[in-house]
Amino acid sequence: TRGRAVVIGGGIAGMLAARVLADHFEEVTLVERDRYPAGDANRAGVPQARHLHLLLKRGLMIMEDLFPGFTEDLLAAGCLRIDQGRDFRILYRTGWAPNVACNLDIITFTRPLFEAILRRHLLAGPRIRSREGVEVLGLSLDGTGRRVEGLDLRLCGEQPGAEASETLAADLVIDASGRNSRAPEWLAAAGFPAPEEASVDAMWGYATRLYEPIEGFEADWKTLFLMNRPPDQPRAGIIQWVEGNRWIVTIAGVMEDYPPTDEQGFLEYAASLRSPALYEAIQNARPLSDIWGYRRTSNRLRYFERLSRRPERFLALGDSVCAFNPVYAQGMTLASLGALELDGALRAQAGRSLDGLAGRFQKRLARTLSAPWAMATGEDLRWPSTRGGEITAKTRFLHWYIDQVIHLIPVSAEVYRRFQEVNHMLKPAGALFHPAVLLPILRRTLGSPLPRAVAPVPKEA
Secondary structure (H helix, E strand, O other), X not given: OEEEXXXXXXXXXXXXXXXXXXXXXXXXXXXXXXXXXXOOOOOOOOOOOOOOOOOXXXXXXXXXXXXXXXXXXHHHOOOEEEEOOOOXXXXXXXXXXXXXXXXXXXXXXXXXXXXXXXXXXXXXXXXXXXXXXXXXXXXXXXXXXXXXXXXXXXXXXXXXXXXXXXXXXXXXXXXXXXXXXXXXXXXXXXXXXXXXXEEEEOOOEEEEEEEEOOOOOOOOXXXXXXXXXXXXXXXXXXXXXXXXXXXXXEXXXXXXXXXXXXXXHHHHHHHOOOOOHHHHHHXXXXXXXXXXXXXXXXXXXXXXXXXXXXXXXXXXXXXXXXXXXXXXXXHHHHHHHHHHHHHHHHHHOOOOOXXXXXXXXXXXXXXHHHHHHHHHHHHXXXXXOOEOOXXXXXXXXXXXHHHHHHHHHHHOHHHHHHHHXXXXXXXXXXHHHXXXXXXXXXXXXXXXXXXXXXXXXXXXX
């Protein structure tokens, strides 16, 4: 083990990074602007916390490995374990997914509860402590100006322009401060170039409300997902059962077709979706909360791996590097994979100086993010008003191929299962070219008849 590592940001990516660092350093300090709430209340630093969150199967496996007992604690708090096939009803562009078990179980939860349980597990570690209510002003460099040796901090609430109240020494600094990370400013102030950025924005927006279902409500789903249909049907909606016998209901629109946040407008928007199932479920349910809107949904990637010069011993991960459109539910799982890459990079560096680690880690992380970035931005590029990005020949081919896969989903449980294995990051995207998927696509495109549907398919509205 080494000396002290410091993590900027106490969100999920920061907590996962801190847990990994505790295997390599004598002391790990988590620096957070917020003050953590008691219990599972929302906190200001997570403006999207009130909305629906999904942790993919790969992410759940990683978190359980890092925090043994984490899954059982979620279940003990009332969260639900559900199967991606048996308990999900998903209306794709071409029809309903098969209602068959996929053996892909995930946990449903509200974000504040999830974060509170994760934080409890993390801070039980003897090497980890948190510093709350402090703001990072910049990087502290050694005498050569080439190596980070700490952070300049001040208490939150100080007057703008106030000097740093202290410098926190560190042998390694990790930026996990999220979509609002000021890493480009810190690098520029220290005399280094800021990373290039790419952005793709389909102008998604969504609105969320908690409901209590009517007594005795019965359905063949724990999650109901009505997808939109590019390029001209922009509206979508989802209901998910969460702890406390509640539903979290989110309705969403693309191309600035934002759902309203007033009572009547919210219900009318829900009634306009491709199937009446969501509206029929909530029209007599009891509202438990206000209606919250959210519109910061652009995909943004910072190319830290391309920096021509970088300070040693300063790394970035999570949304500080790549902030995805939240509707694709990739963020927490990719934060988990980023933590694994951090662990692998540190193990490869064992017994050697930490110099050189930053460049090697950012390249490893970039490879991990490459395919999810292509998938998320590729889907957003289906909408004609999307800003940023480029529709290349590769993008057009991927659009065509994914369309063929989705055409098969309502009639093939095997294709659906393989599609979800890729979606849950258990298999690489190349698994969609397995003969079990590719051959039915070839038969379809060459005019052969498709197999019969595996289950009755409800009609669209």
